[in-house]
Amino acid sequence: MKAVTHDRYTDAAGLVLGDVPRPEPGPDRIRIRVEAAALNPFDWHLYRGDPWIMRLQTGLRVREPRGVGADVAGVVDAVGDEVEGVAVGDRVFGTIGRGALAEHALAGPASVATLPDGVSFDAGAAVAMAGMTALQALRETAGLAAGERVLVWGASGGVGHLAVQLARILGASRVDAVCSGRNVELVRGLGADEVFDYTAGATPAGPYDVVLDTVGTASVSALTALLAPGGRVVLVGAVGGGRLLGPLAATMRRAVAARVRGVDHRRMMAKVRADDLTALAGWLSDGSLAPAVQQTFDLGQALEALGLLEAGHVAGKLVVRPAG
Ligand SMILES: NC(=O)c1ccc[n+]([C@@H]2O[C@H](COP(=O)([O-])OP(=O)(O)OC[C@H]3O[C@@H](n4cnc5c(N)ncnc54)[C@H](OP(=O)(O)O)[C@@H]3O)[C@@H](O)[C@H]2O)c1
Numbered sequence: 001m002k003a004v005t006h007d008r009y010t011d012a013a014g015l016v017l018g019d020v021p022r023p024e025p026g027p028d029r030i031r032i033r034v035e036a037a038a039l040n041p042f043d044w045h046l047y048r049g050d051p052w053i054m055r056l057q058t059g060l061r062v063r064e065p066r067g068v069g070a071d072v073a074g075v076v077d078a079v080g081d082e083v084e085g086v087a088v089g090d091r092v093f094g095t096i097g098r099g100a101l102a103e104h105a106l107a108g109p110a111s112v113a114t115l116p117d118g119v120s121f122d123a124g125a126a127v128a129m130a131g132m133t134a135l136q137a138l139r140e141t142a143g144l145a146a147g148e149r150v151l152v153w154g155a156s157g158g159v160g161h162l163a164v165q166l167a168r169i170l171g172a173s174r175v176d177a178v179c180s181g182r183n184v185e186l187v188r189g190l191g192a193d194e195v196f197d198y199t200a201g202a203t204p205a206g207p208y209d210v211v212l213d214t215v216g217t218a219s220v221s222a223l224t225a226l227l228a229p230g231g232r233v234v235l236v237g238a239v240g241g242g243r244l245l246g247p248l249a250a251t252m253r254r255a256v257a258a259r260v261r262g263v264d265h266r267r268m269m270a271k272v273r274a275d276d277l278t279a280l281a282g283w284l285s286d287g288s289l290a291p292a293v294q295q296t297f298d299l300g301q302a303l304e305a306l307g308l309l310e311a312g313h314v315a316g317k318l319v320v321r322p323a324g
Pocket of ligand 1: 040041042129130133154155156157158159160179180181183198214215217235236237238239247268269270271312313314315316
């Protein structure tokens with residue numbers, strides 16, 4: 001089968017799209033015929049080994065070819081002997097770590113959920129990691145309550161554009177957003193009340209009960225001025241930061257400054273949970289959640305898609321369709 005792999009840490013230009021053996025599921029795994037794979041910055045962090053500190057976990061060197069791509073949607077075409085609750089022919093979506101950019105991918109059954117009939121494979125793949133992250137950041141990390149006012153910073157990105165919609169679904173009374181000028185209309189169309197173009201120097205005034213931040217570019221003093229009493233900031237990710245520490249650098253700077261200024265500043269790491277995937281599937285099904293897909297690609301264009309992802313200004317999501 002065709003798959004995208006890497007046998008060293010490399011940027012998108014050094015990835016290989018080639019033939020590899022079709023994987024066979026072990027007793028506790030399922031195999032998915034991949035209809036759609038959506039891209040996340042997580043993917044390039046893994047294949048670039050960037051930031052370097054991550055290599056303490058992922059290995060100082062790549063010793064065997066590794067697959068690329070976490071988010072997947074497709075049809076189950078093989079099931080291990082010990083798997084219960086998932087059957088051949090089921091439509092599923094989820095997030096599997098690596099290997100989604102391939103004609104077939106292996107997954108643990110707990111990493112996927114049923115994709116309802118009527119919800120496209122593109123939509124399922126597009127919300128898997130980004131939607132779970134936005135949902136957990138708002139509902140659990142921020143503890144968003146109905147009637148609260150939310151600001152999403154980084155609102156045009158994969159996580160941000162779903163957070164705008166999920167904040168509304170979770171009962172926020174006001175959802176404002178920050179993004180670049182070319183994405184203002186997109187974000188307004190997702191239901192944001194007011195959208196601020198950071199490239200034109202526009203800044204929100206607040207007050208907000210929750211600031212969900214995916215870029216980490218605002219200073220803590222700027223955030224302090226935005227928060228209502230009891231307000232909290234949730235930092236999901238950050239741009240830049242250098243090759244050694246990457247987003248961790250901004251995260252640590254923020255955490256120290258927030259402590260000094262007494263700001264309730266929280267970080268989060270999304271967990272793969274089938275229950276959350278099922279909740280997202282329900283909102284996709286009833287139309288209250290709709291991912292924006294900037295562009296779709298076939299598998300032959302996957303490296304081009306990953307190059308675009310690395311540039312860091314995707315509006316919504318990029319989706320690759322291995323099945324053509
Ligand atoms: N903690 C977790 O568990 C978790 C889970 C998923 C993702 N993440 C992290 O969260 C971050 C966002 O993920 P994502 O999937 O939303 O990424 P994404 O789709 O690449 O979106 C990032 C957005 O950041 C904006 N941006 C880029 N440079 C900027 C700058 N200098 N100033 C302000 N905005 C800028 C871009 O919007 P404009 O083009 O409009 O500027 C872009 O749409 C990433 O760092 C990712 O690794 C963390």
